[in-house]
Every structure is written in C-alpha cells, then in structure tokens.
Amino acid sequence: MALLFISKVDSPEDWTRAFGKLMPELEVRVWPEAGNKADIEVALVWRPPSEALLDLPNLKFIASLGAGVDHLFRDTRLPDGVPVTRFVDDDLTAMMTEYAVLHVLACHRRLPEYLEMQPKAEWRELPQSLARERKVGVLGLGVLGGAAARKLAGFGFDVAGWSRTRKVLPGVTCFAGADGFKPFLARTEILLCLLPLTPATEGIINRETLAALPKGAAFVNLGRGGHVVEADLLAALESGRLRAAVLDVFRTEPLPPESPFWRQPRVIVTPHVASITNPESGARKVVENLARIRRGEPPLDQVDPSVGY
Amino acid sequence: MALLFISKVDSPEDWTRAFGKLMPELEVRVWPEAGNKADIEVALVWRPPSEALLDLPNLKFIASLGAGVDHLFRDTRLPDGVPVTRFVDDDLTAMMTEYAVLHVLACHRRLPEYLEMQPKAEWRELPQSLARERKVGVLGLGVLGGAAARKLAGFGFDVAGWSRTRKVLPGVTCFAGADGFKPFLARTEILLCLLPLTPATEGIINRETLAALPKGAAFVNLGRGGHVVEADLLAALESGRLRAAVLDVFRTEPLPPESPFWRQPRVIVTPHVASITNPESGARKVVENLARIRRGEPPLDQVDPSVGY
Numbered sequence A, B: 001m002a003l004l005f006i007s008k009v010d011s012p013e014d015w016t017r018a019f020g021k022l023m024p025e026l027e028v029r030v031w032p033e034a035g036n037k038a039d040i041e042v043a044l045v046w047r048p049p050s051e052a053l054l055d056l057p058n059l060k061f062i063a064s065l066g067a068g069v070d071h072l073f074r075d076t077r078l079p080d081g082v083p084v085t086r087f088v089d090d091d092l093t094a095m096m097t098e099y100a101v102l103h104v105l106a107c108h109r110r111l112p113e114y115l116e117m118q119p120k121a122e123w124r125e126l127p128q129s130l131a132r133e134r135k136v137g138v139l140g141l142g143v144l145g146g147a148a149a150r151k152l153a154g155f156g157f158d159v160a161g162w163s164r165t166r167k168v169l170p171g172v173t174c175f176a177g178a179d180g181f182k183p184f185l186a187r188t189e190i191l192l193c194l195l196p197l198t199p200a201t202e203g204i205i206n207r208e209t210l211a212a213l214p215k216g217a218a219f220v221n222l223g224r225g226g227h228v229v230e231a232d233l234l235a236a237l238e239s240g241r242l243r244a245a246v247l248d249v250f251r252t253e254p255l256p257p258e259s260p261f262w263r264q265p266r267v268i269v270t271p272h273v274a275s276i277t278n279p280e281s282g283a284r285k286v287v288e289n290l291a292r293i294r295r296g297e298p299p300l301d302q303v304d305p306s307v308g309y
Helices: A012-022 A090-108 A113-118 A143-153 A177-186 A207-212 A230-239 A277-294 B012-022 B090-108 B111-120 B142-155 B178-186 B205-211 B230-239 B279-294
Strands: A004-006 A027-028 A042-044 A061-064 A135-139 A160-165 A173-176 A191-192 A217-221 A242-247 A267-269 B004-008 B026-030 B040-045 B061-064 B135-139 B159-164 B173-176 B190-191 B217-221 B243-248 B267-269
Touching: A004 A012, A012 A277, A061 A277, A061 B159, A090 A113, A090 A135, A090 A143, A090 A191, A090 A217, A090 A242, A090 B090, A090 B279, A113 A267, A113 B190, A135 A143, A143 A160, A143 A191, A143 A277, A173 A177, A177 A207, A177 A230, A177 B090, A191 A230, A207 A230, A230 A242, A230 B026, A267 B111, B004 B012, B012 B026, B012 B279, B040 B279, B061 B135, B061 B279, B090 B111, B090 B142, B090 B190, B090 B217, B090 B243, B090 B279, B111 B243, B142 B159, B142 B190, B173 B178, B205 B230, B230 B243
Parallel strands: A004 A027, A004 A042, A042 A061, A135 A160, A135 A191, A160 A173, A191 A217, A217 A242, A242 A267, B004 B026, B004 B040, B040 B061, B135 B159, B135 B190, B159 B173, B190 B217, B217 B243, B243 B267
Antiparallel strands: none
C-alpha cells in the first residue's frame, strides 16, 4: 500500500516521518517517482499536475495538503468518482483564528497607520473606537470563518458574517447569498476574507465591492489571492477609500518583487503564513480516512466538486 | 461644589461635557483657574504640579485620570490623608487587553520580522510555533495584567505571570516576589509588562532581566517607560538576544525624534495609546465615588501610597 505525495512547496521528509510513526506499512512515494501505480491508494497533493492523478487504478481518495481545494479544482483533471478531502484540523483552525484576530485587532487599533508614522518619528494619538463600536465583517462562515467570527465576537466587536448559504452563529449577525451581500458590506468597517476560492467567489473583492464598504474601511485577506481584483484593491488604497489592508495571499505567489503591494503605505504583506498544515496532524487525518474507507464509510472532510469546497 | 481638572494631555471639554450629563450641579474648573478653593471637593488629575493640590481645604479625594498613579506619587507633594483613586473601568481594561493580545500575537506570529522583510520584498516563511508551544509571561497580575493573562490563556498559550504578592489565576502559572522572578523570566519567550510603576519596579527591565530571558525572546511594554533601562533594551535588540519589541511607553514622552527606537529593526513604536480613559465612564466613576464618600464609605479603587499602586 502506498501514498503518492505531490507538492512543490511542502516537505516530503516531514510527511514521510509523520506517516512512518503512525502507519509504517504505508509507503510514501514522492511524485514523479510513483513506482507501481497499482499500489497507490491515496494521493496527498498541493497543485498536482493533471497527469499525476489520472491512471492510478486503486486510488481511494485524494487529500488536499491545505484547507483549500481551489488548487485542485482549478487546472487539474481529476479521476471520476474519487472522493476529494480538504484538511480540517483543530491546530490549523487555531492558527488561522489567531492570525485573523491579530490582524483585525491591528486594523482596529490602527497599527498600519502607526507603522506609517514610525519612520517619520511622528508621535500622535489617533482617535480610537471601542470594540463594541466597531463593525467587523467576516466573508465565509465555514470552519475557519466561523471560528474567527466567534473569537472576534468574544472581544466585544459588533460582528457580522456573510456566506453563500445561510448560517446561524451565536453572537454573529448572519447575512447570506447575493441579496445579503451589499447590506453586509455597507455596515462593515473591517472586512476579513476567509472564503473558499470557487468560480462564484473569484474576484469577489473588486471595485464595486470596495465601493460598497464605508469610507475608511480596512481589508484583511486570509483567503486566496484569486478573491481579489488587485488593481481595484490598489486603487481603493490609493484613493483613501480603504484605510488599510493586511494581505497574506496573492494572485501570484511568491509575490513578485515588483508588486506595488510590497511598498504600498498602510498595507501589511505576509508570505502566505496565516495557517500552516502540520504534518503530524495532517498524517493522522489521512490515516483515519484510509481506515474509514476500508470500513466502507465515507472519508471525513470530503468536498463537493459541484460547488468547489 | 466643584471639581478641579488638572491635565496637559486630556481634553477638559470632553470631561466637562461628561460631568454635565451625569451631575449638572458639579462645576468643572480647569487648572489654573481654581476659583474659590473652598468649593473644590475632588481633583481629577494627570501629572499635577505640586502646588495645585496643597491648599484645597475641602478636598475629599484625588482621582487619577489613568489606571496608573505613578505620575502622582513621583514628583507631587500630596495633601495628607486625602484618598487617591486610580481609574479602573471595564472599557479601559478591555482596550488594554485587546492591545496586549494584538501585540503578543504579533510577536508570536513574527510580525516584527515580516515587517522588516516587507520593504525588501522578501517572501520567505519563518518557522512558526503553535500557541500551546509558546510560553508567554505577564509582569503584573492586577486588574490589567490579570485580564490580559486570562485572555491570552484563551488562545492556548502557555501563560505564566509574575507579581509582587502571590496571585491565583485559573490557567495561569503564577510566580511571585524576588525568588520567583528569575524562574519566571527563564521560561518566558514573550514578555508582556503591565506592572504599576513604583520605586520597586523602576528599571525592572534591565540588562540582567533581559539576559535571564531565553535567547530570541520578545518584549511588549504597555506599562510605563520608567520600567525600562532603555540603553539595556537597545543593546539586547542589537545583539539579537531580543528578537523583537513592541513599545507603547517611554522614559520621555512624546518620544524624541532622535530616539533610536523609532528606527530600530523589529521594534514597533506606538504613541502611548494602549488604553485611553473614556471621559464618560471616567466621569461615572468619579460621581460614584463622590456619592460613596458622602455616605461615609471609602472610595472605590483607592491606592496605597506606601506601595505606590
């Protein structure tokens, strides 16, 4: 029995070690060294090339190395009828939640502006709202968005959320669907994006969306670069319509040195580090799903290819 | 009946308006326009000059405009036997807690390092610990330090605290007194200072203290500038013993433009904005204490001049 590991950004050594501890009989093969393809029962992947997954006769499921699966559905042809799972894990959720809280608090406490003042040695107190006077809006109320919204509500923020289908979260005002989008934006002073990237959410942060926010709002993107029309975001920052942004994800990663985001005032750029899949917890999930499939049960955290998440 | 307002940094208009709503019969006078001194029953002060408080025959209590009272005890001669109160308020505590969480999370998630990389367009993921693997240490476990420690424990951090007298806080390992100081420092990767400034804590962050922290620790000062021997802090940052610092308070405020802290890599400087007394809640506390004193009860949040907090 073998697992095929396919990623240019994750360390195969860390994962091989993690599987070695949990399930020594599982042989980890690193693409393109697939060996006898009939042995491969699971593929653990990040941005796999199309040809990698198509002729594996005994493939039981495809596991995404991350919480998102857009990297799988976008350009890759997938074998029919093979379940795809995304990575859902308490540690990953906790990391994302702390990054969301960090950067929503940073925008709330005007850190991007103080960082702009610091090299000028400018000592000046900026007006400050209390958390309960601050309207935070979370785009996406799945595992990650829901956890962030709840934690932010625990700071006393006036939190709303928006999702494709209606959700109910205690302490969070929930908007849904196309009709709920504009009212959600109109009340949002700090917008946090934790949406999955699908054809329906591609480019959702564009000129029209940004114009619907109150003037001086801030934007935190911990979703995907593909959610943003980057030229529209830059224009909103330059005009002052957006006061600040924190961007962890981009259309092109690594963000090219010539990108204006690197040097845009009141923008914090981090290199896609909001949440990182831990090989030990990740391997545990894969092993658990292998056992479930063997018992004839569906794998956990399976995604729906028809909606893309 | 009159209140004497003495501050060069707070707005007398905001406070006058707040008292006007709550207690119209209380006349707010702004130093040095004290009028008939016999009318004055309460002084609301920030860094008052010594002569301001000495010949007020009917002064019932002195209220600090902030949570700290070091500005009162340091250089001011105070009238004998007049109680002094500090400002304790849920909004002020919440603001301080959110600032503490913001900047401890910033150090935990290596934001000062990413900010240093950003102008160089350097896209590189730095190794990251989980919160439960991260040891945070809070200096001071009073109203503010205790609230911050509890909130940080809620993120899963391994939180310890140190205070002069022993405290018990659920989820927080409590160290106390001179004997507990070194063991507390030895295990602290992110040190948060929320101590009161007293003769005993003046200069407590010095070469010896910083050398007792693990190499690569971070320091967040939301206490007072007087807690820090600034040359020792700079040396620790320059040698790399300290990985990062967030400084909201300084020996001299406003921080002079020539201070090296403004341009020190991996240091975030903010202009003493961690928590701001809200005039409406502040006025409510003063009015409540006036009523208590009239009923013969001691005022709330009275400080002990013998220990300085």
